[in-house]
Amino acid sequence: MFKYLFAKAEDIPAGSAAIYFGYSSIIWFVIGTGLGSFNAAKLAFPDFVMGSEILSFGHMRQVHVLAVILGWISMAFAMAMMYITPALGNTKLWSEKLGVWNCFLWNVGLSIGLFLLWMGVTSGREYSDLPWPIDLVVVLGLLVPLCINVLMTIKTRRTQGIYTTNWFFGAATFMVIIVFTVGNSPEFFQLTGLTEAYLTWWFAHNVLGLWITPVAAAISYYVVPKVTGNPLYSHRIGHLHFWSVVVFYSTPAAHHLMSAPLPEWLKSFASVEGVLILVPAIAFVSNLLLTMTGKWRMFVENIEIKFTITGVLMAIPLNMQGGFQQTRAINWYVHGTGWIVAHAHLALLGFSTFLEAAAVYYGLQTLLRRKLYSLGLANFHFWMLLIGFTAYWVSMTIAGLIQGAGKIYEVPYIDVVIAEHPYMIARWVGGTMVFLGNCVWLYNMYMTARVGTVIPAGRLPHELAYER
Amino acid sequence: MAFREYKIGSRMFGLAFGTSMFITLYMPAVDIQNVSATSIAMDRQLSFGRVGGFSYEDPFLLGWAKPITVQISQDPKTGAAIESTRAFVYEKDVPFPNGIRHPRILGTEPAAVSESKGRINEASEDQGAVFIVREVVEGGVMIPYIENATATRGWLPAATLSKANESQRLLVGKGKIMFVREGCWWCHTLLPEQTQDWQYFGAPPMLGDFNGESPTAFGSDRKGPDLTHVGSRNSSREWMVMHFFNPRLVQSHSIMPRYDYLWGEKDASGTVIDYDGWRAAYTAYANGESIYPPEVPLPAADSEARALIDFVLNLK
CATH class of the missing domain: 1.10.760.10 (Cytochrome c-like domain)
Structure with a gap:
């Protein structure tokens, strides 16, 4: 990678940036889930590794969250954008060199930011924990170059129209810059009190709603038609999805603070808009599942489709929860409990991760022109992720319902802690399975690059048979 | 952008996103800003100091340059016995909280009273200052305000600290950082x-x-x-x-x-x-x-x- 930072633009092979982003994202996924597993162990066994400030839960929890969001998920997105956007425009990436630099800055900037965060240098605001000098690095070094590269690639495309995936890529890379800049501005401009608390959750909501969810969906709009060979079921439903994301998903930020003393009109407005999130969700899920018509065998037989459709199916419970748990009728019961933790993992580890994993599997095979090293290991990865996640989600949902009951009946808090303990252990087991699955994935992709069967020109990766 | 539909589309996108930002950013910010601070808000910010997270004066979150909250029952200037009072001591170069730096954060009336009766605009970080939270009834309404006791009563930070023994000092500002x-x-x-x-x-x-x-x-x-x-x-x-x-x-x-x-x-x-x-x-x-x-x-x-x-x- 380093040799291309100062190489002439024409000497950098097409796809280099995407490949570096792909491997970086897997490594960050291993780091992020490893931290998650370690943190979960501390919640189950509080005296596991003690006496060290650096290895305490309060110093590592936010590092886990941001390593997964900015490392794994966002770098997998960058990887997907850097090979899907040119592919859909029948062109090359606008600047491969900018892409390589972007990947380099992303790894360096994120490492520095997470190191500082780990040492305790924090803004004290959830999801926007990074201190503002690091926020500037994230915006200028990570997000703006990515946005320029994606938009310019769309602009220099050699096709007539713009495919659905690229609408989302172009819009989301632009919106995430606005969201990140505005969301982190309270720290820089010294906004205080409830304004700051509201903006903190405005950021947390919109980074999911205008970045993670639409980009993950956009990836599946590419992978499913590409691998199955079916055209997308409906361009129009894609339109409905896109516009309802922009209009509905960008507005309900205040529903994260339903129990805070925010103005009542704001909470009511957010709650109504929150239910309307079901519009893009239903449009997306139905469009993708109908695209699968006649190719459902591939859900079992093809690893990329298996990952993608599992992620799409997880969008159903995700959005049913997300749409309704924020209404006053339900929120008062589950607010601030493990239910919400389970929901957040359903969004990031369930829905979104499965879609990105498919993109990284498929993209690295396409770009390296090498068939996946082992289907067995890939299936092992899939089931470790799915079973580990399910164990996590079920146990945290139950723990959340226990907490909710304890909360409304005003049970002494320690009794809630005692009742939750078995589920804390189950959550740790689930999280550890995800981590181990990812270690296997890293090995599998490393071996793919080293000894994977070379894919002949003109063939697609999924057309070749596996050798292992 | 060769197609007319993308021109329309990008404008519609700007309109939709802009409207959304107007409703979710501008309107709540204006609404929340019109709320006056309570005495609880004044107590909180005066005891915590300017920032409880990363800041210039304390980049590694070690609790540098934070105020000290004291409970005193002696006037720091005259030494006379007074009713037990909670005071917030800002030694030299400890940054003032946001309500002192930008009084409009406190809301219209508390800011006006804090400036006229409380004389907070006379406080200087170069000298340090001692603040207390007070209330005044104006037109039948209780208005909390911040008083700069250094200006109004001549309480100097060092003298005020000396009137509080170890158990009467609370390191709340440093504690918030922790x-x-x-x-x-x-x-x-x-x-x-x-x-x-x-x-x-x-x-x-x-x-x-x-x-x-x-x-x-x-x-x-x-x-x-x-x-x-x-x-x-x-x-x-x-x-x-x-x-x-x-x-x-x-x-x-x-x-x-x-x-x-x-x-x-x-x-x-x-x-x-x-x-x-x-x-x-x-x-x-x-x-x-x-x-x-x-x-x-x-x-x-x-x-x-x-x-x-x-x-x-x-x-x-």
């Missing part, structure tokens, strides 16, 4: 919910209780009890010392981590703390091999543990 840095708020919320927490965790906050505070550290994921009013439920410093050193000394089922590392190298008497020995003795006690747990060392006056305990006891 609370944020150590991630206490990942498990303990600072926000009793409006619907069902009244009886167990106390009254939820009001709209104007946070003007000027940053960050609010509400927390979102409750794995331990809410701490907003914890100082009212449990005001025992001895309990807090044991609980922070090893929570399972006082609550055998607690899943809270041990914060013994905040004690530093030496305890209050200057003795080097033998952590390994303590843990071995505790393990023997936990296994039933000894009858009594080992004695918990008292935190030194300048230790991080003391500041954090001050902060928690101050949450009333």
